[in-house]
Structure formats: C-alpha cells, structure tokens
Amino acid sequence: xxxxxxxxxxxxxxxxxxxxxxxxxxxxxxxxxxxxxxxxxxxxxxxxxxxxxxxxxxxxxxxxxxxxxxxxxxxxxxxxxxxxxxxxxxxxxxxxxxxxxxxxxxxxxxxxxxxxxxxxxxxxxxxxxxxxxx
Amino acid sequence: xxxxxxxxxxxxxxxxxxxxxxxxxxxxxxxxxxxxxxxxxxxxxxxxxxxxxxxxxxxxxxxxxxxxxxxxxxxxxxxxxxxxxxxxxxxxxxxx
Numbered sequence: 268x269x270x271x272x273x274x275x276x277x278x279x280x281x282x283x284x285x286x287x288x289x290x291x292x293x294x295x296x297x298x299x300x301x302x303x304x305x306x307x308x309x310x311x312x313x314x315x316x317x318x319x320x321x322x323x324x325x326x327x328x329x330x331x332x333x334x335x336x337x338x339x340x341x342x343x344x345x346x347x348x349x350x351x352x353x354x355x356x357x358x359x360x361x362x363x364x365x366x367x368x369x370x371x372x373x374x375x376x377x378x379x380x381x382x383x384x385x386x387x388x389x390x391x392x393x394x395x396x397x398x399x400x401x
Numbered sequence: 402x403x404x405x406x407x408x409x410x411x412x413x414x415x416x417x418x419x420x421x422x423x424x425x426x427x428x429x430x431x432x433x434x435x436x437x438x439x440x441x442x443x444x445x446x447x448x449x450x451x452x453x454x455x456x457x458x459x460x461x462x463x464x465x466x467x468x469x470x471x472x473x474x475x476x477x478x479x480x481x482x483x484x485x486x487x488x489x490x491x492x493x494x495x496x497x
Binding site: 277 | 417418419420452456
C-alpha cells in the first residue's frame with residue numbers, strides 16, 4: 268500500500284510545568300503552514316507592500332498548532348484558547364509554551380528524516396553499467 | 402448540560418477531529434421524542450471542504466459542533482445528507 272501523503276488530524280498532548288498541558292496538532296497541513304507564514308506579513312510603513320515580521324514567529328506557531336490547554340484564570344475558571352489569551356500570558360510562560368512546541372516540531376522533523384531515510388534505503392538502485400576500461 | 406429538546410443557533414460546524422468539513426448557518430437541533438440519545442439537525446450549508454468531508458465520512462468521525470456561551474455542544478454525526486445547500490443529519494448522543 269502506498270504511503271498516505273495527507274495529514275491525519277492527530278492531537279498530541281505536551282506537558283508544561285506544574286501539571287499543565289497543551290494539546291497541539293501533531294503536524295500542520297501545507298495549507299495551515301502557508302496560513303501560519305502569511306500571518307507573519309505586515310504592511311510596510313503603511314504602504315501596500317508587506318514584509319515578514321519574524322518577531323511574530325513564535326506566536327504564529329502557537330496559533331497554528333494550539334488546539335486546547337488546561338490553563339485557568341485567577342479564579343480557577345478554564346480559559347478557552349484564543350490569540351488574545353496567548354498575548355495575556357506572562358512572558359515566562361509564553362516562552363515555556365514556545366519551547367515545548369519547538370521541541371515537538373523538532374522531534375517531528377527528525378522522525379520525518381528517519382522515515383525518509385529508511386524509505387530511500389529500501390529502494391532498489393537501478394543497475395549501473397560497468398565502467399569501460401581505458 | 403443541555404436541558405431542552407430543541408437547540409437553535411446561527412453558526413455551527415461539521416468537523417473531522419479538528420479539521421473543518423463544513424460551516425453551517427441557521428440550524429436547528431431537535432431531540433427525537435422516542436429516544437433521548439438521538440437528535441436530528443437541519444441547517445444551511447455555507448461552506449464545505451470536500452476533502453475533509455469525504456475523509457471524515459470514510460472515517461465515520463464527523464461531529465456537529467454548536468458553539469454556545471461558555472463552550473461547544475458536540476454530537477457525533479450518524480448519517481447526513483447535503484442537498485441544494487441544506488444539511489439534514491441524524492446525530493448520536495450529546496458528547497461530554
């Protein structure tokens with residue numbers, strides 16, 4: 268059976284400190300990744316020209332991957348995931364969340380590389396014609 | 402928990418896990434009188450993602466999401482029909 272090249276909607280739970288967690292997409296589709304990078308673009312000095320603002324990359328990644336979390340407000344009420352809520356996190360907690368997500372993305376990249384190498388290694392090379400002696 | 406037997410709303414969605422399969426507007430969910438765990442929904446389909454709709458159907462994993470203040474009501478879709486922009490679906494028991 269050939270390999271499925273479409274992203275399956277798999278959710279991965281990543282642990283944060285103090286027992287909290289985030290649920291993230293196991294991987295992004297091509298469309299989701301394109302939207303993530305498109306969201307980094309901002310107007311250049313009020314003109315129609317746009318430029319990528321890489322200071323938004325970590326936030327953009329979290330927005331793209333994040334599905335749910337265990338976070339609550341000061342009264343212990345669950346807080347739904349939203350871009351507004353992300354911006355209200357402490358800088359320290361935002362950095363923690365980013366680090367956990369980055370580790371997941373890196374593990375995914377490594378798994379892809381391993382899978383690709385094992386796939387490539389399993390292919391049979393075409394026969395090579397023997398060299399002609401000079 | 403949902404107490405009534407009828408839910409009306411403006412915007413809802415059909416999802417395959419977290420992927421959007423369809424956006425629904427102007428829907429009404431009704432509990433079947435004979436069986437408290439069975440519901441039906443009718444609404445207007447305003448947007449579909451054909452790939453996710455087909456994949457979710459094959460997986461038997463489509464879920465109707467109806468957002469409300471403070472959360473989302475979710476029902477598994479047992480069977481559905483989309484015709485002329487209208488959705489009619491039989492739903493299983495309310496999830497969660």
